[in-house]
Amino acid sequence: MLKGKNIPKERTIDQTFALLAEGYNYLPNRTYRENSNIVQTRLLGQKIICISGEEAARAFYDEGRFIRKTAIPKRIQKALFGEHGVQVLDDEEHKHRKGMFMSIMTHESLERLEKITKREWRAAAGNWTKEEEIVLLEEAKVTLCRIACEWAGVPLYEDETRERARQLFDLVDSIGGVGPRYQRGRKARKQTEKWVADLIRQVRDGRLSPAEDTALSIIANHVQLDGELLEPDVAAVEVINIIRPTVAIAYFIVFGALALHEHPSVRERLREEDGTYSKMVVQEIRRYYPFAPMLGARVRADFLWEGYAFKKGTLVLLDLYGTNHHPDLWEKPDEFNPDRFKNWKKSPFDFIPQGGGDYDKGHRCAGEWATVKVMQVFMELLAKELEYEVCDQDLSYSMVRIPTYPESGFRMRVLNLKPKAISQFAEDIQK
Numbered sequence: 080m081l082k083g084k085n086i087p088k089e090r091t092i093d094q095t096f097a098l099l100a101e102g103y104n105y106l107p108n109r110t111y112r113e114n115s116n117i118v119q120t121r122l123l124g125q126k127i128i129c130i131s132g133e134e135a136a137r138a139f140y141d142e143g144r145f146i147r148k149t150a151i152p153k154r155i156q157k158a159l160f161g162e163h164g165v166q167v168l169d170d171e172e173h174k175h176r177k178g179m180f181m182s183i184m185t186h187e188s189l190e191r192l193e194k195i196t197k198r199e200w201r202a203a204a205g206n207w208t209k210e211e212e213i214v215l216l217e218e219a220k221v222t223l224c225r226i227a228c229e230w231a232g233v234p235l236y237e238d239e240t241r242e243r244a245r246q247l248f249d250l251v252d253s254i255g256g257v258g259p260r261y262q263r264g265r266k267a268r269k270q271t272e273k274w275v276a277d278l279i280r281q282v283r284d285g286r287l288s289p290a291e292d293t294a295l296s297i298i299a300n301h302v303q304l305d306g307e308l309l310e311p312d313v314a315a316v317e318v319i320n321i322i323r324p325t326v327a328i329a330y331f332i333v334f335g336a337l338a339l340h341e342h343p344s345v346r347e348r349l350r351e352e353d354g355t356y357s358k359m360v361v362q363e364i365r366r367y368y369p370f371a372p373m374l375g376a377r378v379r380a381d382f383l384w385e386g387y388a389f390k391k392g393t394l395v396l397l398d399l400y401g402t403n404h405h406p407d408l409w410e411k412p413d414e415f416n417p418d419r420f421k422n423w424k425k426s427p428f429d430f431i432p433q434g435g436g437d438y439d440k441g442h443r444c445a446g447e448w449a450t451v452k453v454m455q456v457f458m459e460l461l462a463k464e465l466e467y468e469v470c471d472q473d474l475s476y477s478m479v480r481i482p483t484y485p486e487s488g489f490r491m492r493v494l495n496l497k498p499k500a501i502s503q504f505a506e507d508i509q510k
């Protein structure tokens with residue numbers, strides 16, 4: 080039997096209530112208290128090993144050590160992810176399916192996304208000037224839903240946009256929810272899968288012809304290793320794996336607006352500097368603000384890591400939020416400072432808001448470049464093209480709710496679009 084060093088352990092029987100009470104800080108609180116990047120706990124009656132930091136992420140993304148198949152609880156699959164999607168695949172089956180996703184993320188496709196994003200944000204901002212005030216979270220959901228569907232080749236009628244945006248957002252918002260919030264996610268899962276599975280059938284029998292490089296076309300025509308097309312409901316799960324997280328960028332958009340409000344000097348520099356600075360701002364928003372808290376995987380076969388024994392079948396949680404705030408990796412981790420990304424060594428394992436490791440071989444987020452692109456366009460628009468005031472409101476956010484955002488949704492008054500933005504918008508719609 081494999082024998083290793085003692086892993087620091089929680090003394091209480093079950094920690095599920097502590098997790099619910101401490102949210103994003105649950106894992107960092109324990110690794111900090113034990114001064115250790117590894118701690119053992121019990122959640123929902125099972126033994127769990129929690130790990131944090133760059134070396135922990137490197138181990139977590141070592142395919143020889145972990146599998147994903149049975150790591151994601153059914154309750155999360157039935158709302159957030161759907162069943163039989165890329166998240167629960169391993170080995171060759173995963174690589175083949177992931178190849179399908181990465182073939183959507185070409186340079187040309189991301190350029191198309193950038194163009195759509197610029198046009199849609201500017202069009203939305205033009206409408207915001209006509210309102211007394213807007214709630215940015217609500218507007219971002221709807222605008223991102225338009226962007227996501229156009230980019231993915233998913234037809235979206237104007238009168239259904241708000242409803243679809245809400246459904247896609249509810250899927251994500253269900254993650255840490257219990258009761259009505261979780262039930263909304265379950266209902267949205269049924270509604271969105273029915274909608275998209277029907278689109279898949281329409282593509283396959285020729286009633287709908289999305290452009291070849293769109294997600295809808297690529298996924299509808301994807302051939303699996305066994306030579307078969309995906310079942311329509313699994314294909315729907317994968318198309319939703321593109322449009323749902325694009326709508327979820329709304330959480331980061333609100334935090335981006337909050338960052339500029341709290342750090343006027345960052346806003347000033349964004350106004351004056353080129354894309355290199357806006358990229359650093361976006362990276363810092365994704366590092367600093369909480370979104371995906373942790374990831375789970377199961378030990379494939381017994382192994383030793385840094386002298387600790389990991390036994391086959393054990394559930395291991397990698398702390399994403401804690402790694403992005405780890406004091407060994409980040410100087411003054413609890414300060415918002417985009418300049419830290421000037422000399423970032425670009426490790427695939429220290430900055431992991433959307434997972435780590437390799438895009439093609441591992442489970443790292445397929446949409447990370449798309450996320451950065453969409454956020455960069457928004458942050459530049461906000462700083463350079465909009466004149467706005469932030470309404471009086473409570474902008475604090477909970478560290479217990481997962482996912483979190485300022486409860487007010489960020490209320491703002493958009494006074495004007497700068498003349499440059501208006502002429503740019505006129506150009507955009509002629510393209």
Ligand code: HEM
Nearest residue numbers: 165166320321324325327328371433434442443444445446
């Ligand atoms: C809101 C911003 C986003 C966040 C915080 C986020 C976060 C994540 C995380 C934490 C993972 C899991 C990585 C792992 O299991 O190791 C993931 C996977 C994934 N994400 Fe994202 N994501 C975002 C945006 C996107 C976008 C815009 C897309 C698509 C356009 C996307 C598509 C995917 C896919 C397909 C996977 C599964 C990859 C796999 O299992 O191999 N995500 N994302």
